[in-house]
Amino acid sequence: MAIRYELIKECKQSGARLGRLHTPHGVIETPIFMPVGTQATVKAMTPEELKDIESQIILSNTYHLYLRPGHKLIEKAGGLHKFMGWDRPILTDSGGFQVFSLGDLRKIREEGVEFRSHIDGSKHFLSPEKAVEIQNSIGSDIMMVLDECPPPDADREYIRNSLKRTTRWAKRCKEAHENTKVQALFGIVQGGMFEDLRRQSASELLELDFPGYAIGGLSVGEPKPLMYEVLDYTVPLLPKHKPRYLMGVGTPDALLEAVIRGMDMFDCVLPTRIARNGTAMTSEGKVIIKNAKHKESFIPLDKECGCYTCKTYTRAYLRHLFKTNEILGLRLMTYHNLYFILHLMKGIRKAISGDRLLDFKKEFYEKYGY
Amino acid sequence: MAIRYELIKECKQSGARLGRLHTPHGVIETPIFMPVGTQATVKAMTPEELKDIESQIILSNTYHLYLRPGHKLIEKAGGLHKFMGWDRPILTDSGGFQVFSLGDLRKIREEGVEFRSHIDGSKHFLSPEKAVEIQNSIGSDIMMVLDECPPPDADREYIRNSLKRTTRWAKRCKEAHENTKVQALFGIVQGGMFEDLRRQSASELLELDFPGYAIGGLSVGEPKPLMYEVLDYTVPLLPKHKPRYLMGVGTPDALLEAVIRGMDMFDCVLPTRIARNGTAMTSEGKVIIKNAKHKESFIPLDKECGCYTCKTYTRAYLRHLFKTNEILGLRLMTYHNLYFILHLMKGIRKAISGDRLLDFKKEFYEKYGY
Numbered sequence: 001m002a003i004r005y006e007l008i009k010e011c012k013q014s015g016a017r018l019g020r021l022h023t024p025h026g027v028i029e030t031p032i033f034m035p036v037g038t039q040a041t042v043k044a045m046t047p048e049e050l051k052d053i054e055s056q057i058i059l060s061n062t063y064h065l066y067l068r069p070g071h072k073l074i075e076k077a078g079g080l081h082k083f084m085g086w087d088r089p090i091l092t093d094s095g096g097f098q099v100f101s102l103g104d105l106r107k108i109r110e111e112g113v114e115f116r117s118h119i120d121g122s123k124h125f126l127s128p129e130k131a132v133e134i135q136n137s138i139g140s141d142i143m144m145v146l147d148e149c150p151p152p153d154a155d156r157e158y159i160r161n162s163l164k165r166t167t168r169w170a171k172r173c174k175e176a177h178e179n180t181k182v183q184a185l186f187g188i189v190q191g192g193m194f195e196d197l198r199r200q201s202a203s204e205l206l207e208l209d210f211p212g213y214a215i216g217g218l219s220v221g222e223p224k225p226l227m228y229e230v231l232d233y234t235v236p237l238l239p240k241h242k243p244r245y246l247m248g249v250g251t252p253d254a255l256l257e258a259v260i261r262g263m264d265m266f267d268c269v270l271p272t273r274i275a276r277n278g279t280a281m282t283s284e285g286k287v288i289i290k291n292a293k294h295k296e297s298f299i300p301l302d303k304e305c306g307c308y309t310c311k312t313y314t315r316a317y318l319r320h321l322f323k324t325n326e327i328l329g330l331r332l333m334t335y336h337n338l339y340f341i342l343h344l345m346k347g348i349r350k351a352i353s354g355d356r357l358l359d360f361k362k363e364f365y366e367k368y369g370y
Numbered sequence: 371m372a373i374r375y376e377l378i379k380e381c382k383q384s385g386a387r388l389g390r391l392h393t394p395h396g397v398i399e400t401p402i403f404m405p406v407g408t409q410a411t412v413k414a415m416t417p418e419e420l421k422d423i424e425s426q427i428i429l430s431n432t433y434h435l436y437l438r439p440g441h442k443l444i445e446k447a448g449g450l451h452k453f454m455g456w457d458r459p460i461l462t463d464s465g466g467f468q469v470f471s472l473g474d475l476r477k478i479r480e481e482g483v484e485f486r487s488h489i490d491g492s493k494h495f496l497s498p499e500k501a502v503e504i505q506n507s508i509g510s511d512i513m514m515v516l517d518e519c520p521p522p523d524a525d526r527e528y529i530r531n532s533l534k535r536t537t538r539w540a541k542r543c544k545e546a547h548e549n550t551k552v553q554a555l556f557g558i559v560q561g562g563m564f565e566d567l568r569r570q571s572a573s574e575l576l577e578l579d580f581p582g583y584a585i586g587g588l589s590v591g592e593p594k595p596l597m598y599e600v601l602d603y604t605v606p607l608l609p610k611h612k613p614r615y616l617m618g619v620g621t622p623d624a625l626l627e628a629v630i631r632g633m634d635m636f637d638c639v640l641p642t643r644i645a646r647n648g649t650a651m652t653s654e655g656k657v658i659i660k661n662a663k664h665k666e667s668f669i670p671l672d673k674e675c676g677c678y679t680c681k682t683y684t685r686a687y688l689r690h691l692f693k694t695n696e697i698l699g700l701r702l703m704t705y706h707n708l709y710f711i712l713h714l715m716k717g718i719r720k721a722i723s724g725d726r727l728l729d730f731k732k733e734f735y736e737k738y739g740y
Contacts, residue, residue: 036634039690039691039694039696040687040690041691041698043696043697043698044698044701045698046698046701064694068690068693068694069665069686069689069693073665073666073686073690076666076668077668077684077686078668079688083684083686083687084687085682085683085687124604203710216540295439295443296443296446298446298448300445301374312455313455314447314453316439316447316453317410317447317453317454317455318444318540319437319439320409320410320443321409321410321411323439324409324434324438326409326411326413327413327414327700327701328411328413328414328416329698330697331414331416331697331701
C-alpha cells in the first residue's frame, strides 16, 4: 500500500480526530490544509517558502497539467515532484471537476467526457482510464478517481444517475491503476444533498475498498449550514481507519466545522486567490489592503501573526505594492494567507490533542468575527 | 560627509579601479551594479533575496515614489529603507530622466519642469529644490541632482544650453540640500557626444565639489562604440578620489567596457526587464526560455551558474512557467539575471585585483558570444 493512515486520537469535545498519514514522500499530520499548485506551482511561492510555512502536502490539477506542459513531459522530467522541485507529498485531482466546469465545452458519455481545451479549443477525451494514466505519469502520492461533481441545482434523478456512474467509473479507475504500491487512489462519495443517495454512494464505494475517501459535490455554492448537514450524515459512513478528504473547502469556519465533524484533509484556491486580489485573512477577520484607511497604517497586516510578511512589512507598504501592481505584493499576501490557514490547522490539531476543539472554535470565532 | 570613496587599487591592464564606498548603510565594493527598485521594490524580489545574491546597493526612482506612494508618506514611514525593509544603501535618481521622457506631457522652464503624471494626468512641478526635498524625504544614501538628459538626436546648440542649465540646476540642488552629513548629492556630467561640451560640463560641476559624479546622457540609443568614445574622454575629467557612476548601463559588454575605462557604479532595468520577458543572460549568451527547443530541456538555465534558479530548476520547467504566465517564472528568471550581473561584477572586481581585467574580458566575450 502506498499510504497508511494512523489514527492518533479522537477529540473528547467533538468528532475531530488527530492522525498521521504515511506516504511515499513523508508523513502528514492531519487534519491538514493542502495549498493548491494548479499548474505545477503554488502561485507566487517557491517550494522552500511552502516549507517555511510548514506546508505538508500540496494539491495539483490533472486537467491543467495534462494540457500544459502535458503529462508525458512530466513523466520524462522524472515526475511532478522532481519537475517542480517539491519533495513532499502531492495529491492530484482527476481532472473531472475542471472538465465538468467547462459547461458547453464538454459532453458526458458512459465511456468518459469529451471536452475542448479552455486554452486553444482543441478536442480531448477524459475517461476513467485516462485520468489514471495521466496521474500515473504525474506520479502524485494520492490520486483521485474520475467522478462527476453535479451542478448544485441538479435534481434528485440527475444526482442518482450521476452517482451510479461515478461508482462505475471508480471501479474502472481502480482496475486501470496498477501502480498501487507507490500511488494511492481515493474514492469520491457523491450524492448531492440527499442523505439516502450519499449513503448509497458511500456503500458502493466502500465495497471497492479504496485506501482513502473524499466527499465531493460540496462547497459548490450551497449555504454552509446545508454543507454541514450533509457532513453530519455522510462522515459517519466513512471508514474510521482511512483518511477523509473534503474537497474544495478553505474558509476558516468551514475548515473548523468539517474537522469537528471528523474530516482530515482539505484543499481550496480561496486563500491564494483572494491574496492575489489583495484580501488578507487575519485574526481580526478580512483585511482589504487597497482600502484608503490602510494608506498610512504602519502596523502589520495581522498583529498576532508570526509570518515573514507580518514580521517585516506594514499595511501601508503592502497597500502601496497592490496600488502599483507590484509582484512582491502578490507574493507577500499569498505567503501570509497560506501561513494563516496552515497555522489555523496547527491550532486545530493542538486543540484536538487537548480535547478542546469546541473551545478553540468559540475563541476563534469571537476574534475572527463569525 | 555622508560618503567616502576609498581607492583600493588600479588595474595594471586597464583603467579599471577597485574601491570601497563607505555609506551610512554600509560599505559597497566597487565596481558595482545596482539593481533597480523603481517603486520601492526590485520587481519580484524580496530584500532577503537581494542579499542572497549579494546586492550591495539598490536604486529607486524619485519620480515614481513621488507619485506613489508620495514622499511624505515614505517620510512618515521612517524613510525608504524602513518602508521597504532594505537596510543596505539606496541611491535615488532625481526624477528628471522620467519627467523628460514624458515628451508632450512636460514643459521645461528655467525654474523647473512642469509635467503631467503618466498615471492620472494630474499636474506637477519638478524643480531642483523639489527634487532635493523629495529625496530628502526618501532618505536615500546617495541623491542625484536634477539634470536634463537631452534626446539622443539633439543638436549641439541644444546640448550646450541644456548642460549650462544642468549646471545652474546642480548649484540650486546643492544649495537646497542641507542634510549633507547623512545623504550625499552627486553631480551629473552632460554634454552629449561632444568632447568640448563634456569638458565644459565636468569643469563647471567640479567647481561645485560634489562627493561623487555621474555621467549622464549615455546609453540612450547611441551605438555602443560612440558611448565608449565619450567615456574615453569624459572619465579622465572626473576626480580620482570620488566615485564615478555611469547611469543606465547594464549589458555585460557595456559594463565591462565602462569599468575598463574607470567607471565604478552602474544601474539599468535591463536585466530585470528582460527576465520578465523570459530572456536569461547566461555564460553562453542569451536564452529565450519560451523557445520550443527548451520544451524538453532538462538542464539548468546556465550550467555554469550557481544561483538558486539554476541549482533547482530545469529549462523545461521555467519554459512551462512562462508559457502558463506563472508568477514564479518571473521570480526565478529575475533572480537568475540579477545574480548573473552581480556575479559578473564580482568576477570583474577579482580580475582588477589580479591585474587581468583585459584577459577576463576576452574570456568572457569568447563564451558569451560578443
